[in-house]
Amino acid sequence: MFTKLLIDQMDRKVQQQQQQQQRQLQQAAKSQFPMWTPSSTKEPPAGAMASGRTYPLTKSSTATTTSGAKCMKKKKFVRPKEETKLIGESDDLPDANTGRMNRYYSAKNPTTTGQELILHNPIKTHDVAENMSKLARRNALKELAALQSQQAQSTDKNEDALRELQESIPEISKIFDVHCRIGSGTFSSVLLGTLQRERCLSETSRRRFAIKHHNPTNHPERILRELECMFRIGGVDNCIGINCVVRCNDNVAFVMPYMSHDRFHDIYRSMGVQEVRNYMRNLLIALRHVHKFSVIHRDVKPSNILYNRRTGKFLLCDFGLAQKIGPDGSIVQSELSNAAALALMRDMEAARHLMLQDGNSAQDEVQEYLSCQQEQRVRALGGGVAQALAQAPLGSKKDVAVQRADTQRLINRLRFVNPTADPNNYVSPTNDNKKEVHASRAGTPGYRPPEVLLRCPTQTTAVDIWAAGVIMLTTLSSMHPFFKAPNDCAALSEIINVFGDIQVRKTAFMMDRLVLLTQKMTALDLRRLCMRFRLADHFISMDVLRRHCKADGTVEACKSCEQATFNCLCRHTSHKIEKYEGLDIFPAHAYDLLSRLLEVNPQKRISADEALKHPFFSDQHRLVSGISLQQQHQQRLLQQEQQKGPAFRVRETLPAAAARTLKPYVCGAPDAPA
Numbered sequence: 001m002f003t004k005l006l007i008d009q010m011d012r013k014v015q016q017q018q019q020q021q022q023r024q025l026q027q028a029a030k031s032q033f034p035m036w037t038p039s040s041t042k043e044p045p046a047g048a049m050a051s052g053r054t055y056p057l058t059k060s061s062t063a064t065t066t067s068g069a070k071c072m073k074k075k076k077f078v079r080p081k082e083e084t085k086l087i088g089e090s091d092d093l094p095d096a097n098t099g100r101m102n103r104y105y106s107a108k109n110p111t112t113t114g115q116e117l118i119l120h121n122p123i124k125t126h127d128v129a130e131n132m133s134k135l136a137r138r139n140a141l142k143e144l145a146a147l148q149s150q151q152a153q154s155t156d157k158n159e160d161a162l163r164e165l166q167e168s169i170p171e172i173s174k175i176f177d178v179h180c181r182i183g184s185g186t187f188s189s190v191l192l193g194t195l196q197r198e199r200c201l202s203e204t205s206r207r208r209f210a211i212k213h214h215n216p217t218n219h220p221e222r223i224l225r226e227l228e229c230m231f232r233i234g235g236v237d238n239c240i241g242i243n244c245v246v247r248c249n250d251n252v253a254f255v256m257p258y259m260s261h262d263r264f265h266d267i268y269r270s271m272g273v274q275e276v277r278n279y280m281r282n283l284l285i286a287l288r289h290v291h292k293f294s295v296i297h298r299d300v301k302p303s304n305i306l307y308n309r310r311t312g313k314f315l316l317c318d319f320g321l322a323q324k325i326g327p328d329g330s331i332v333q334s335e336l337s338n339a340a341a342l343a344l345m346r347d348m349e350a351a352r353h354l355m356l357q358d359g360n361s362a363q364d365e366v367q368e369y370l371s372c373q374q375e376q377r378v379r380a381l382g383g384g385v386a387q388a389l390a391q392a393p394l395g396s397k398k399d400v401a402v403q404r405a406d407t408q409r410l411i412n413r414l415r416f417v418n419p420t421a422d423p424n425n426y427v428s429p430t431n432d433n434k435k436e437v438h439a440s441r442a443g444t445p446g447y448r449p450p451e452v453l454l455r456c457p458t459q460t461t462a463v464d465i466w467a468a469g470v471i472m473l474t475t476l477s478s479m480h481p482f483f484k485a486p487n488d489c490a491a492l493s494e495i496i497n498v499f500g501d502i503q504v505r506k507t508a509f510m511m512d513r514l515v516l517l518t519q520k521m522t523a524l525d526l527r528r529l530c531m532r533f534r535l536a537d538h539f540i541s542m543d544v545l546r547r548h549c550k551a552d553g554t555v556e557a558c559k560s561c562e563q564a565t566f567n568c569l570c571r572h573t574s575h576k577i578e579k580y581e582g583l584d585i586f587p588a589h590a591y592d593l594l595s596r597l598l599e600v601n602p603q604k605r606i607s608a609d610e611a612l613k614h615p616f617f618s619d620q621h622r623l624v625s626g627i628s629l630q631q632q633h634q635q636r637l638l639q640q641e642q643q644k645g646p647a648f649r650v651r652e653t654l655p656a657a658a659a660r661t662l663k664p665y666v667c668g669a670p671d672a673p674a
């Protein structure tokens with residue numbers, strides 16, 4: 001069905017292209033060889049109607065003026081050096097009266113030069129159009145073939161995953177109808193299943209489950225830890241729970257409630273203030289819950305967050321890298337003891353009667369699923385592109401090129417890594433006498449915090465908070481992924497490029513680490529950085545550029561951030577910067593929270609519980625349209641003054657948290673809005 005739609009669409013496209021090309025070619029031909037019509041003021045050129053005469057062409061062979069096809073077969077035509085003259089008639093241009101196609105040839109006057117018929121712009125529209133349509137058709141077929149092979153590949157993977165699950169855990173196919181693969185990661189494949197005993201129910205009434213089939217290479221300890229987290233922590237406060245576990249020899253499958261969700265990749269650009277607020281609130285609720293158990297999730301990233309923007313449902317999943325923190329704040333490395341494992345199994349057995357009872361309300365889910373499928377189909381048929389084009393601001397090609405180059409310069413600055421840096425040896429302990437302790441690196445590149453990149457052995461739940469900050473940074477800047485370094489050294493460089501070298505050096509020093517840096521980096525202003533990416537077209541619009549350029553047309557650039565001085569992104573800038581008042585949809589509080597989540601020093605980083613009390617989440621700080629941000633900010637400051645400032649509760653009493661010395665955050669003193 002989808003393929004047919006695609007072919008139909010391609011055929012239509014090809015037809016449209018053909019018609020357009022035909023029109024363009026006719027117009028071009030007309031403009032060069034205006035048609036003579038009885039009403040035309042121009043007389044038909046002398047000899048234009050002289051048909052049937054034969055002239056030798058350059059490079060041999062003969063052509064008659066009436067035989068356009070023959071003429072077009074010539075490979076090379078020589079442009080006339082002398083004035084050209086219309087001498088022929090052909091069937092390529094439509095006659096105004098008859099509608100027949102005519103063609104006028106331009107050639108050296110055969111009477112003067114004698115021998116040559118030289119075609120000037122030999123346009124034979126139907127041949128060219130035919131060629132173009134062939135080309136378009138060929139391209140369309142290529143596209144289709146690529147799509148089909150992609151589909152075939154994914155079908156292969158789908159079938160492989162289904163077969164593997166059925167072969168390795170045959171019990172699964174006795175309990176579930178397994179439909180398709182819905183996701184896969186480094187450690188598992190996730191498949192969609194429904195209960196066989198619910199076959200009698202209508203499709204919409206059947207409950208759906210996500211069956212996570214662990215790769216047999218996955219360490220049993222890891223699987224057991226994940227199971228423990230899902231069983232003991234999951235099921236409440238936006239954390240995914242577990243319905244049952246099926247094991248057969250080395251193979252383990254977790255059965256969880258299925259939740260249809262939006263791909264972060266598809267939505268992060270269009271998330272407004274309220275949606276970002278809800279998303280972050282839900283994420284922090286999940287993290288607060290996980291952290292209460294002295295557990296670090298360690299893999300907080302958008303693909304491990306199931307979020308449905310239509311229903312607002314939110315689930316944090318994948319506890320595969322979760323780690324427990326011991327009473328002294330160190331990470332518990334030891335394997336789950338036999339007693340603990342047995343206790344877990346006993347508890348799970350005791351809760352057996354509860355399993356498979358909940359699950360999701362299938363009715364809602366199926367509706368969502370269907371509408372989701374529909375949206376995806378529209379997207380596949382170019383709906384997304386059309387929408388993107390419709391949203392794209394208009395500008396000349398040159399403007400767009402300048403803007404792109406400027407943005408690319410900024411991205412290059414963010415991604416900058418000193419070429420002399422040794423990726424395996426970029427940080428060293430300040431005290432060589434101390435015995436080196438193992439530091440966990442578990443996590444996804446781009447979401448690892450400075451303490452992990454600095455190889456600090458004492459890591460806390462603050463690791464997850466940093467990752468949440470990176471997600472918020474992505475939504476506020478509309479840039480995904482924001483950090484995308486290939487290794488830890490480059491990842492630390494990216495952090496230094498945004499937060500400055502001093503912050504990172506201080507934190508490293510506090511952790512008895514020395515970062516080897518050869519270059520200073522100034523910290524950037526998070527708000528202006530996010531705005532610069534999100535509102536790139538505005539920041540470097542030609543209007544603004546013209547206003548600030550010098551007499552010779554050049555624009556001065558800031559030496560630190562390498563941006564035009566009026567767009568300087570440095571946190572402490574001495575340049576006169578362009579104000580972008582009222583442009584930003586996000587309130588100053590959003591950036592204040594962002595800076596606290598992305599605090600380089602883990603000891604000063606905000607906790608999930610504290611973050612949830614941040615003013616960004618209180619409704620009184622909603623944006624009021626029609627009033628400038630600065631005015632709103634001043635009004636809020638006034639209100640806070642009157643209320644004598646909000647009372648902050650003490651941080652949650654986690655063992656690891658006890659060691660932290662947090663500076664209390666005061667919401668009333670964020671940077672003034674740009």
Ligand SMILES: Nc1ncnc2c1ncn2[C@@H]1O[C@H](COP(=O)(O)OP(=O)(O)OP(=O)(O)O)[C@@H](O)[C@H]1O
Nearest residue numbers: 183184185186187188190210256257258259303318
């Ligand atoms: N309950 C669920 N409902 C719907 N989809 C799910 C569910 N659980 C997982 N998925 C999908 O499967 C994907 C992979 O799941 P998960 O992250 O648990 O596997 P993983 O092997 O640990 O992946 P990774 O290596 O990327 O961390 C998710 O990104 C999600 O799209």
